[in-house]
Amino acid sequence: MLRLGNPGRRINIGLIAMIFVLSVFAGRLVQLQGLDSKVYATEAAKQRVQGEKIPARRGSITDVNGHELALTVEAREIFLDPAVVEPAQREKVAATLAAELGMAKDQVAAKLADGRKRYVPVATVTPTQAGKILRHKLEGVGSKHKYLRDYPGGDLAGTLLGFVGDDGNGLSGLELLHDRLLAGRDGEQVIETGAKGQRIPMTRSTRRTPVDGRDVRLTIDRDIQWAAQKTIAEQVAATGARTGSAIVMDVQTGQVLAAANAPELDLKNWEAAPAENWVNRAVADVFEPGSTNKVITAAAALESGAVRPETVFTVKDEIRCADRVLRDSHPHPTERLTFSGVVATSSNVGTILAAEKVGDRKLHEMLRRFGFGSKPGAGFYGEEAGLLPSWEDWSGSQRCTIAYGQGISVTALQTASVYQTIANGGVRVTPSIVAGTTDEHGAFTPSAPGRQTRVVGEHTAKEVTAMLEAAVSSDGTGTMAAIDGYRVAGKTGTAMRYDAACQGYCGYTATFVGFAPADKPRLVVLAVIQDPREGHYGGEIAAPVFKKVMTFALKSKKIPPTGTTPPPVRIRAGQ
Structure with missing residues (x-):
């Protein structure tokens, strides 16, 4: 006999299955819209919100x-x-x-x-x-x-x-x-x-x-920067030098009008340049200043009262200092030079004799007052302080060599600042590079003026200036820095160059720094050339750079000659 299924049981089983499925859906719905709603809403927002x-x-x-x-x-x-x-x-x-x-x-x-x-x-x-x-x-x-x-x-x-x-x-x-x-x-x-x-x-x-x-x-003047950059680059190329720098400063404000280097960095293709060419050498490279440092020794000697411009020194072409025999800047028979003549002819021996009258401690103090051994604080990136050993640590020969600029290290900016101080009547103005900034409305806010510090007396500064004028005269070492119609004061520098690569002194640093007009100073110009191969004297290869850059800057700033005549300066005894 054929038995038919129970319809009621089938319906119950179907209902149970439906209830189970619906329960699963309901549970999932509760999870999505209730328990996990915030999580999914956050994920959805991440996809939509950009x-x-x-x-x-x-x-x-x-x-x-x-x-x-x-x-x-x-x-x-x-x-x-x-x-x-x-x-x-x-x-x-x-x-x-x-x-x-x-x-x-x-x-x-x-x-x-x-x-x-x-x-x-x-x-x-x-x-x-x-x-x-x-x-x-x-x-x-x-x-x-x-x-x-x-x-x-x-x-x-x-x-x-x-x-x-x-x-x-x-x-x-x-x-x-x-x-x-x-x-x-x-x-x-x-x-x-x-x-x-x-x-x-x-x-x-x-x-x-x-x-x-x-x-x-x-504070940079675009035209003066261009002239300084072009001139230093040409001279570095002409002398086969490694690098060079040129600085132009305003005497009264300490503002830097140009800071040029060679080689310079092409900012449109800086990635292709070696990292060493990213450095602003005018403020970061340190070197021994050589004879440009004699201006500080001269200021210290005059300020102390131990020496006057007319003081006569008997100068040989060599001098024993501790265990070393130090030679003069050029060979010569024994001569009697005034202190003005010592500076004008850049005599190492005469400078040492004057420094002995000052003493190590006072000379070190004067170097400090001129800013050596500390960063200039001009607002440049990468400024260096150089090296100024404590006077108690000077060796026997350093007591002599520091007087003429060997045994300490400085930057180009520090050296330019020294001559700004002399040109400004003995008052150092902290160098500056930023003239000011604008606010969100475009209104200009000038930077605070550079700090002024009296370093030497005005009379001392004038006496040193007269010596520096003599250094650019026909009797001095800086004749190639002379500018027709203008009175120029300045100093040559030729220093042996320490090179870490050869672990000793290899090559030279040639420098000239000065200011004009000498009797009413407005601008300071410094030129320094590192490791030249064609010549090495500062008076031969750095002084012409000074002349070109200073001439351009004087014309650019419309600074006229003063029309005055330099006072006579006695170089040798008996003149």
Whole structure:
């Protein structure tokens, strides 16, 4: 007999199964909308909500007259979103972008290959180029606003200015030193987008406005910087030297009008330069100053009252100092020189004799007062303090050699500051490179004036100036620094150069530093050339640099000759 199934039991089993399935769905629904709702809402927001940095415009660096030395220009970053580019369209996108950007097609295609990526930078172009690319309406191709740093002068003041990295942050020079001021503060924009990157209407959008960076105005004069840079580079090349530096300073304010180096750094291609050429040698390289240091010994001798300009010294061409015999700057028979003559003819022996009357302690104190052994505090990146040993630690021969500039080390800026002090009547003004800054409204705020410090008396400064004028006369070693129509005061320097590579003294440092007009000083110019191969005397290869740069600077600043005549200076006894 055929038995039929129980309909009631089948219905019950079906109901139980339905209830079970519905319970699973209900449990999952409770989990999604109740227990885990915040988690999934957060994940969904991450996919929809897009944050974008709005870059602040980096401030400009200008010269003293407002000419831009470093500025920020608008640009566009072309990018790809490979995830939304259909495989069939990749060929077209790669070919079109390659043609517009001047790139290899394979290079663009490689950026499209990974369809999981959502943002792949391709190139940085001008706004005009970006507009032309976007008019093709290529799927997955977009542009993003950005800024680029530009240096109109190329290598003009390159090591002074420094450069920025790909992220727009300063990496060297004033760009690094004043990075926070120049950079400003980036803004941000948050929007909600769909799967293909389109903005979802009527959704939230927040924006934090960027704060642009402030401008920095330097004391540098663009034209004088160019002349100094060109002149020192030509002389370094002509003499086969390793490096060179030139500095121009305003006597009354201590402001640096030019700080040039050779070789200089091309800021449009700084990545290609060796790291050693990123350094501003005018403030960072230390060297033994040689005879330019005799001006400090002279000031110490005159200030102490132990020596007068007319004091006569019997000068041989060599002198024993402890266990060493030190020779004069040039061979000569024994002669009787006034102290003015000692400075004018750059006599090492005569300078040592004068220093003996001063004493080690007082000479060390004077070197300190002129700024040796401490950073100038001028506001340059990478300033060095040089080396000034304590007078108690001077060896027997150092007690003599330091008097004429061997056994201590300084920078070019420190040496220029010494002559600024003499030219300014004995008052040192802390050197400066930043003239001021602008606020967010563009209003200019000048920097505080340099600190003034009385180093020597005005009378001493005038006596030293007369000696330095004699050094540029026909009786001195600096005749090649003379400028027609102007009274010039200055000093040559030729020092043996310590080189770590040879672990000793190898080569020379040739220097000339001076100021003009001598009787009404306005400008100081220093030229230093390291390790020249064609000649090595400061009077031969550094003095001509001084003459060219000073002549240009005097004309540029419209400083006329004073029309006066230098007072006679007695060089030798019996004259």
